[in-house]
């Protein structure tokens with residue numbers, strides 16, 4: 273018997289963070305909890321900055337201000353069920369517009385993009401012993417050139433992923449290696465060109481200071497697939513899936529009633 277498991281690029285960091293939570297969700301053993309205010313702020317910025325960049329590469333640019341309409345609409349009609357907590361929709365809108373504007377002013381002008389938001393064809397990876405992992409994902413951006421935040425890369429192709437959050441700028445970028453590695457694999461196949469420039473994270477901090485920056489993440493495919501000496505993240509995930517034995521990690525950033533559907537009965541927290 274073959275077991276086929278879909279793994280979204282964006283779920284890899286949380287699978288590694290707490291395999292019990294991440295793999296139970298990937299296998300459909302438990303249901304995702306309602307979305308939260310920070311997640312909605314992040315999704316709204318994703319859509320608005322993509323609208324801004326897309327208009328620019330399509331040759332009919334819109335202003336940062338015009339693109340904020342996307343945020344207003346998104347927060348009014350979120351795609352998922354949302355637990356807003358103490359955050360009002362006005363506050364969510366203000367935070368999203370704050371970092372969106374900084375992205376459009378401080379980051380976007382110094383990067384040349386060739387693709388904005390691209391749904392990629394899934395890739396099947398035969399992991400042996402009857403396990404097939406299907407990698408899926410929607411790519412944020414492919415860039416050709418960047419000259420900002422002490423980064424200078426020219427004449428190539430690389431992935432940029434936008435991340436937002438209250439502490440986005442202080443988190444370690446290495447956490448996103450698995451996700452960027454998947455994007456590189458899928459994008460190389462879809463576009464037929466090598467991703468020869470480093471992966472980038474465009475970080476949008478939704479705290480009151482609205483800090484933004486861009487950092488590079490190198491060797492992402494190596495972290496995903498491994499090398500001659502070490503098993504990569506995918507190999508570790510495959511091993512756990514084959515054994516069906518997942519440990520829990522109570523120091524996970526998602527270990528709370530709000531984010532983990534297994535919280536009530538979990539022996540590890």
Ligand code: SF4
Nearest residue numbers: 290520521527532538
């Ligand atoms: S409660 Fe914590 S340790 Fe248990 S599965 Fe959820 S995140 Fe992991």
